[in-house]
Amino acid sequence: MLASCFPTEKEPYLCLFLKELEEQLVNYVPEHFVISLHGYNKLKLFKRLLEIKKFNKEHNINIIHAQFGYSAGFYGSLIKRKKQAFIVTVHRFELFEKSKRPFVNFGLKRADLIIAVSNYIRKEIIKLNSKLANKTIVLPNGVNTEKFAKEEIRLVKEKQEIKIGTLAHHSKRKGIDKLIKAFKLLEEENNNVSLHIGGKGPETDNLRKLAEEKGIKNIHFHGSLSEEEKVKFYQMLDIFVLSSDSEGHPVALLESMCVGVCPVVSNIPSIENTVIDKENGRIFELEDIDELSSILKELTENVEMINKYKISSRKKVLEEYDLKKRADKLSQIYKNIYEKKSYFLKRSNNNSAKIRD
Numbered sequence: 001m002l003a004s005c006f007p008t009e010k011e012p013y014l015c016l017f018l019k020e021l022e023e024q025l026v027n028y029v030p031e032h033f034v035i036s037l038h039g040y041n042k043l044k045l046f047k048r049l050l051e052i053k054k055f056n057k058e059h060n061i062n063i064i065h066a067q068f069g070y071s072a073g074f075y076g077s078l079i080k081r082k083k084q085a086f087i088v089t090v091h092r093f094e095l096f097e098k099s100k101r102p103f104v105n106f107g108l109k110r111a112d113l114i115i116a117v118s119n120y121i122r123k124e125i126i127k128l129n130s131k132l133a134n135k136t137i138v139l140p141n142g143v144n145t146e147k148f149a150k151e152e153i154r155l156v157k158e159k160q161e162i163k164i165g166t167l168a169h170h171s172k173r174k175g176i177d178k179l180i181k182a183f184k185l186l187e188e189e190n191n192n193v194s195l196h197i198g199g200k201g202p203e204t205d206n207l208r209k210l211a212e213e214k215g216i217k218n219i220h221f222h223g224s225l226s227e228e229e230k231v232k233f234y235q236m237l238d239i240f241v242l243s244s245d246s247e248g249h250p251v252a253l254l255e256s257m258c259v260g261v262c263p264v265v266s267n268i269p270s271i272e273n274t275v276i277d278k279e280n281g282r283i284f285e286l287e288d289i290d291e292l293s294s295i296l297k298e299l300t301e302n303v304e305m306i307n308k309y310k311i312s313s314r315k316k317v318l319e320e321y322d323l324k325k326r327a328d329k330l331s332q333i334y335k336n337i338y339e340k341k342s343y344f345l346k347r348s349n350n351n352s353a354k355i356r357d
Contacts, residue, residue: 002052002076004068006036013227014038017251018067020144021330024323028331033059037071045075053079062338063087066107069094073107080110085341087333089115089139092248092270095124105129113337115139117249120270139333140274142326143254145318148231153260153310156238156303162193164239164296167230167252170201175243175266177203177210178289182243184214185293190300194218198225198233234259238306239299244268245286254321257281257313262306264295274321280312 001022005015015038022034035055040048056064056079063085066072073088080086088111094104105128108114114136116122126133156162164183168174176197183195195216197207200223211219225233234240240256242265247253249270257263257274263281265271275281282299284292299306 001032001034002064002066002072003034003036003038004066004070004072005038006034008036008038013224015067016227017141020323021142021327024144024327025330027324028327029334033061037075045071049075049079056081056084063334065089065334066111067091069104069107070097070100071103073111074103075107077107077110083341085112085334085337087111087113087115087337089117090121090125090248091117092121092246095121095128096246101128108132111135112341113137113333115333117141118270119272120268121248123269137333139326139329140321141249141251141254142321142323143251143258143317145258145322145324147227148234148255148258149260149314149318150231151235151259153314154235154238155307155310158303159192160303162238162300162303162306163196163236164193164241165196165198165233165237166241166243167198167225167233167256168201168242168244169199170203170207172203173245174201174203175245175286176207178243178287178292179241180207180210180214180216180219182289182292182296183219184216185290186296186300187216187218189297191218193296193300194220196220196222196233196237198222198230200224230255231259234261237261238310239264239296241292241296242266242271243292247271249274254317258317258321260310260314262299262309263313264292264299274316275313280316281309 003018007014007016007019035052064076064080065087066076067089069088069090088108094100116125116136116138117140119138122136122138125136166179234256240261240263242253247268247270263275265275265283266286267283277283282295284295
């Protein structure tokens with residue numbers, strides 16, 4: 001696995017979902033390695049690539065699996081050997097940065113197989129290059145259900161304070177300002193609610209100022225959270241709001257649902273099969289702050305509805321997004337792509353031999 005980012009001692013929660021996937025893969029693919037490209041500038045990256053190329057040859061690697069189209073997908077395509085199978089998983093952001101698209105496209109063209117984390121991402125890959133359609137499949141992200149479904153679901157009782165929250169990197173794309181504005185409208189009619197915002201980022205100060213300007217009384221900024229703190233954060237919540245403008249397949253949403261939190265999400269296409277409106281959560285129009293506030297109001301006035309979505313959301317994740325099942329599927333993909341690659345190489349070598357004869 002060649003990863004654009006991976007947890008380090010200084011940043012233990014960086015792309016942690018990849019480390020958790022790697023830990024599950026041990027059960028299916030015992031002999032595998034993880035190499036990270038994180039933290040290398042252009043000069044050091046060149047040296048790093050030479051080291052990886054040497055490692056690749058010495059260990060006779062059969063499959064290179066690049067996580068993220070850039071940078072792992074691009075650089076992986078440069079060091080891959082002819083006999084190796086090459087897989088690239090595309091998560092999201094690398095498709096939407098115009099300066100990186102040519103590099104992503106270059107890597108994807110050299111891939112034997114492309115994995116998109118949602119149907120939406122698959123469509124975006126095909127928009128980038130229609131010729132990639134036949135080798136692009138969908139395999140959603142997964143959740144460590146043993147960690148996030150460890151405790152019983154905390155159901156809401158009548159007249160209990162309803163805790164609403166989100167956990168994300170504080171960037172403009174995450175749309176947390178919309179949640180704050182919607183919560184202000186809710187708080188004006190219901191004083192038995194609180195808003196909890198986890199994470200931090202470039203927009204944190206602006207979000208704090210917005211909350212102050214709006215005069216919101218019951219809002220709490222929790223900052224960066226460790227893995228243990230993150231689980232407790234989800235367990236505290238009754239409603240998890242994802243108000244992003246765009247996502248690949250958000251892991252935080254899956255984690256909160258696995259804990260047993262009622263999801264309320266913007267109608268971005270990448271989560272169309274994860275949250276189904278009025279079945280295991282609620283969906284609101286992306287820019288419609290009034291609708292978001294109205295949905296929150298409706299839920300806070302009907303705890304039975306919240307509890308219904310809490311239970312159905314966990315059930316959804318356990319059935320469809322268990323990380324163990326994802327690792328099992330990935331191991332089957334490895335087996336199939338390796339056998340296919342070996343077959344075509346053997347056939348190619350036989351044809352070359354016939355031509356020489």
